[in-house]
Amino acid sequence: MVTGIARPQRLLLAAVCAVAVATIYAIQPVLGAAGAQLGLPAESVGLLVAAGQIGYFAGLILLVPLGDLVNRRGLIGGLLALTGVGAAITAAAPNGVVAMAGLAVAGVFAVVVQVTVAYAAAVSEPGERGRVIGAVTSGVVVGILGARVVAGVFGDTLGWRAVFVLLAASCATLAVVTRAVLRPDTRTPGARYAQILGSMGRLVVTDRLFRSRGLIAFFLFASFGTLWSGLALPLGAAPWSLGTTEIGLFGVVGLAGALGATRAGRWADAGHAQAITGWSLLVLAGSWLLIAPMGPTLLPLVAGIVVLDFAVQAAHVSSQHLLTTAHPDRTGSVLGAYMTFYSAGSALGAVTTAWAYTAWGWWAACGFGAGYALCGFAVWGLAQLRLGERAESVPVQRVPCPQT
Missing domain, CATH: 1.20.1250.20 (MFS general substrate transporter like domains)
Incomplete structure (x- = not known):
């Protein structure tokens, strides 16, 4: 090719x-x-x-x-x-x-x-x-x-x-x-700027694929934000009391998992984007069982971070593949609208992890992270059962790009 x-x-x-x-x-x-x-x-x-x-x-x-x-x-x-x-x-x-x-x-x-x-x-x-x-x-x-x-x-x-x-x-x-x-x-653009802005809003109401993928992104990155916004809290406290540089090095661990998920793009090309999303969200929920303990060794935490970032990136790539395939004529506006869910989910994760940790400790924060992943899986499951999505199919109803 x-x-x-x-x-x-x-x-x-x-x-x-x-x-x-x-x-x-x-x-x-x-x-x-x-x-x-x-x-x-x-x-x-x-x-x-x-x-x-x-x-x-x-x-x-x-x-x-x-x-x-x-x-x-x-x-x-x-x-x-x-x-x-x-x-x-x-x-x-x-x-x-x-x-x-x-x-x-x-x-x-x-x-x-x-x-x-x-x-x-x-x-x-x-x-x-x-x-x-x-x-x-x-x-x-x-x-x-x-x-x-x-x-x-x-x-x-x-x-x-x-x-x-x-x-x-x-x-x-x-x-x-x-x-x-x-x-x-x-x-050749077929719409004016104001028309594209309007069509972005209508996606949420009329496009089933976009709606489900946006909600999945919201919960996906709420889980992601729970870890990376809150991880410094337990690591900086006793008994670990790690410094800024040491805590920052955990980002290298996350990179290993995220870069490993680049293979997800090939699986999506082979027609498995929907399946990738489902098992990635389950893996994401399971990763919190490794992240939560903070026991005498941090090795389970390291493994959990690798798994979490692999799962998040795999699900994210599969969603973008489906959306750009369904809307090849306006990938920019569709991805922009999709990423507003990402931004909102990240903010939610950041807020709730600090609140839960302060109120009840790290286990509670991890419970929120796992719960967000399971909510994303529920959205994915309902899309399969009730909304009629099929692997690699176009959405049931697409918003046409307005013509000038």
Whole structure:
């Protein structure tokens, strides 16, 4: 088969995703140090994290649909450059307000991730689309987890601002490289921007496949967020009392599981996307049995993290494969709408894990993580039994792309 996108280009697109998403998550491991230096009270440092997430949510709705109207190659470069501007503002911020503004700017334009995934799906051969999406979206997990490792090390050595200097420089470099290396994706837009925004909202009401996949993403990333937003709490407490760098290294463990799930794209191409989702959600729920104990050794925790990240990435890739196959003419807006569920689920996981841990301990937080996974499995099961979805089928009802 003549591939539609070469391996070096896949790696480049994965790097774009990794660097862009890292601008949102890099603040988490250095939150205490950054807040203290910026003069923020302890109860307000969470606003630094919230600023990036709010910006990202806005970008998903307002900017990702542009990928269905303009050439995505140029859009990727432009969004990357503006993401770098946000990272640079954060690095130079004299106070908390400016830092929040910089993180919000970075978050808005970090939705270049979804534009990149849509580009990869558009230029791929149909028979390799799942494999390409799996390879490119692996960069998202690399960025989320790798940012923890790099930021943790930098925070203990060069300072938290150095993390954002590196990210700003990386965004600028990738903006130039993508413009030079990627080829234009050719298509003829059939709708105006306002019409695409309206059609995104109608997806939830009229498209069964999108509705089920969005709910699955919501619970999937609520479970994911429960682990990665709360893991530092028990590890930083007695008897482990680990430091920022040591806790950040657990991100390497997560990378092993997530990168292993790139094989899920090949399975999706072979017609097994629906089955992948089902068993991945069950595996995700089971992984919490390894994560919860926090016994005399952390080896079960390490194994559980590998399993959890493998399951999350496998389910995520299968959902994106189904949605881009069902809506090949507007992958950008569909993925943008889909990822709003991801963002909301991640926020839910972050909130409930801190609350449950403070009230009842780590076992309670893990119970929420497992419960979210089982809720996702219930949504998947109902879709199979009641909504008539079939493996690799188009949705029962699709929202047409409005014509001009």
